[in-house]
Amino acid sequence: xxxxxxxxxxxxxxxFIPVIFLWHPxxxxxxxxxxxxxxxxxxxxxxxxxxxxxxxxxxxLGLILDALTLDSNFTQxxxxxxxxxxxxxxxxxxxxxxxxxxYGLICAFGSFLCGTLYFLQILxxxxxxxxxxxxxxxxxxxxxxxxxxxxxxxxxxxxxLRLFKFFIGKKHDNKxx
Amino acid sequence: MLDIRxxxxxxxxxxxxxxxxxGLFLFLVFVRISKGSLYKxxxxxxxxxxxxxxFQKEVILNSIERETLIKxxxxxxxxxxxxxxxxxxxxxxxxxxxxxxxxxxxxSWWRQIILNKGSRDGVEIGSTVVGxxxxxxxxKNTSLFTSSVRLLTSPxxxxxxxxxxxxxxxxxxxxxxxxxxxxxxxxxxDIKVGDFVSSSPASTLLPPNIPxxxxxxxxxxxxxxxxxKVILLAKPHVIDWVQIFKRKI
Numbered sequence: 001x002x003x004x005x006x007x008x009x010x011x012x013x014x015x016f017i018p019v020i021f022l023w024h025p026x027x028x029x030x031x032x033x034x035x036x037x038x039x040x041x042x043x044x045x046x047x048x049x050x051x052x053x054x055x056x057x058x059x060x061l062g063l064i065l066d067a068l069t070l071d072s073n074f075t076q077x078x079x080x081x082x083x084x085x086x087x088x089x090x091x092x093x094x095x096x097x098x099x100x101x102x103y104g105l106i107c108a109f110g111s112f113l114c115g116t117l118y119f120l121q122i123l124x125x126x127x128x129x130x131x132x133x134x135x136x137x138x139x140x141x142x143x144x145x146x147x148x149x150x151x152x153x154x155x156x157x158x159x160x161l162r163l164f165k166f167f168i169g170k171k172h173d174n175k176x177x
Numbered sequence: 178m179l180d181i182r183x184x185x186x187x188x189x190x191x192x193x194x195x196x197x198x199x200g201l202f203l204f205l206v207f208v209r210i211s212k213g214s215l216y217k218x219x220x221x222x223x224x225x226x227x228x229x230x231x232f233q234k235e236v237i238l239n240s241i242e243r244e245t246l247i248k249x250x251x252x253x254x255x256x257x258x259x260x261x262x263x264x265x266x267x268x269x270x271x272x273x274x275x276x277x278x279x280x281x282x283x284x285s286w287w288r289q290i291i292l293n294k295g296s297r298d299g300v301e302i303g304s305t306v307v308g309x310x311x312x313x314x315x316x317k318n319t320s321l322f323t324s325s326v327r328l329l330t331s332p333x334x335x336x337x338x339x340x341x342x343x344x345x346x347x348x349x350x351x352x353x354x355x356x357x358x359x360x361x362x363x364x365x366x367d368i369k370v371g372d373f374v375s376s377s378p379a380s381t382l383l384p385p386n387i388p389x390x391x392x393x394x395x396x397x398x399x400x401x402x403x404x405x406k407v408i409l410l411a412k413p414h415v416i417d418w419v420q421i422f423k424r425k426i
Contacts, residue, residue, distance in 0.1 A: 022280040022291065032284025032355075032414065069287045070317045070327045118286055122332050122353070137354030141285050 010045055010164050014057075017041050018064050033141055035148035036111040038065060038080060043087045043107055043153070044161035051088030058084025074121040079114030086110070103157040108150030115142035260385075274298055274421040279323065283414040286353065288331040289317075290413055292324045294421065300324045303382070305422040310411035311388035312376060313419060324421070328413050329357050329389070338389055339377040343367050346377055349389065349407065356393060356406040364401050368392060374407055384422055 020037045028034065038061045046054030061084075062077030069076075090106065119138045189195055208215060276292035283290075294300050296319045304316040306326045314334065318325040327334055334351035338359065345368075347361040361368060372392040376383040390407040 022282075024280060024282050026414065029284060034282075034285060069282075070289050070325050070331070071287065071333050073333060074286070115286075122286070126332070137352055138286075141353060145285060 010041075013041055013160065014045075014061075017061065018068055021065060022068060030148050031140065031144045033144040033148065035152045036107075036114060036145055038076075039083060039107045039110045039114070039149060040153060040156040041160065042080065042084055043090075043103060043110070043157050044164050046084050046087035047090055047161065048164050049088070051085045054084030054086075054088035055081050056084070058082075073125050074118055076114060076118060079110075079117040082113060082117075083110040100154040100158055103161075104150045104154045107153035107157065108146045111149035112142060112146045115145050272423045274300060274423065276300075276324070276419055276421055278417055278419065281413060283328065283330070283355075286332070288328040288334075288351065288353070288413075290314075290326045290328065290419075292326060292419065292421070293322070295320050295322045295324050297321050299423065300421055301423065305383050305387070306419050307387060307422065308411040308413070308416040308419045310416075311390070311409070312383070313411050313413055313416070315383075316421065326419075329409060330355055330413070336383070337377050337380060338374050339380075339386075340366075340368060340372050340374055340392075342369075342372050347374075349374070356408060357390075359392065359405040359407050361403045361405075362401065364403060366403050368395055368403060368405055370395060372405075 017038050024034055026032070042054065042058060042061060045057060049057075058080035059077060062075065062080040065076050065080075087106070087110070090102075119142060122138065123135075274294050276294040276298075278290050279293045280291035282288060290306075290313070292300075292306070300316055300319050302316055302319060304324075306313045306316060312329065314326045314328040314331070316324045317327040329336065329349060329351055330353070331351040332353045334349075334357070336349045338347050338349045339345075340347055340359075340361070343366060345361060345363065345366055347359050349357050349359055351357045359368075359374060370392055374389045374392065376385055376387040376389060378385040388410050390409040393406045393408045396404040396406075
């Protein structure tokens with residue numbers, strides 16, 4: 001069991017993303033807004049497994065998270081697919097410190113992309129009704145989410161990347177043996 | 178000489194008794210004119226130690242409370258009877274379900290709460306969810322053990338409401354922040370800050386007269402519509418327990 005968990009650590013953590021998404025701990029938030037949790041997992045996973053895997057897992061994440069939210073007219077899939085594809089093209093940096101800051105910057109931009117795409121869907125859906133009513137809170141939502149995602153990403157992403165690389169490396173070693 | 182002295186001592190105004198009677202008479206006249214105020218004030222001071230105490234006050238307050246409860250109960254029964262006559266939805270459904278909030282997303286895009294009661298407990302899609310203060314939202318989705326509630330603040334939430342002071346219907350639209358927008362399709366509607374917003378008495382989706390919120394600010398009329406921001410009375414980010422009103426069709 002322990003061996004299985006270690007081998008499939010990335011999948012185990014993947015299963016816990018919706019749980020954290022639902023948990024929504026208020027003490028971790030800013031203006032009632034949380035960091036965009038799925039990106040913390042998607043970035044290290046896509047960096048290791050490439051763009052195609054990133055796109056597929058982005059789609060899967062989107063499907064799960066859409067199932068958890070009640071907004072049937074809007075979806076998180078486009079943002080997560082784009083992020084998955086883009087994250088897969090990012091190469092690891094040799095400098096550890098620069099790498100840390102890069103994770104923050106990349107996740108912040110990814111969160112901005114996902115937030116903007118979601119906002120555009122809301123905007124298009126409510127085109128005739130009350131566009132300007134949702135404009136200011138939506139911009140506030142995006143900015144707070146970008147800030148929090150960028151703040152937590154260096155801490156979480158670098159740890160997850162280290163764990164994924166460590167266990168994948170072990171798996172490959174076993175294969176060769 | 179002696180006679181003169183005698184006469185002077187026998188004058189009536191030289192008699193003490195007469196003056197005493199006269200004084201008493203004046204006092205009684207004063208009492209009569211003042212309607213006994215002096216006596217009443219005197220009684221006020223001497224009866225003070227015997228006034229009804231704290232215990233008496235409690236008894237009276239309890240009686241008033243009981244009287245109010247009985248009156249409310251009678252009014253409820255009256256309301257139910259009248260609503261049955263008018264074929265309107267019942268507001269006092271005793272078939273409520275208490276549920277705890279196990280997940281809440283009250284910021285960001287997704288404004289929803291998840292409750293620990295689901296279809297197994299009889300929760301149905303469309304049921305009204307009320308917390309301390311007033312309406313929170315409606316059940317949008319149920320699983321076996323949980324139910325998801327779309328909050329009034331969600332950008333997808335649209336609800337017909339009633340503004341009691343001006344007796345007009347409006348549309349409460351979630352705008353992605355904590356203050357949903359109230360849209361009134363009348364440019365001349367005299368909506369003011371502080372107006373009370375509740376569910377419509379003639380609503381078929383919601384139980385009537387559930388408190389929703391208070392108008393926070395009013396915008397200038399635009400394209401024959403008047404818009405206002407509403408502060409919700411029930412605060413979803415702090416509420417832990419809610420009531421689910423079972424839907425009656």
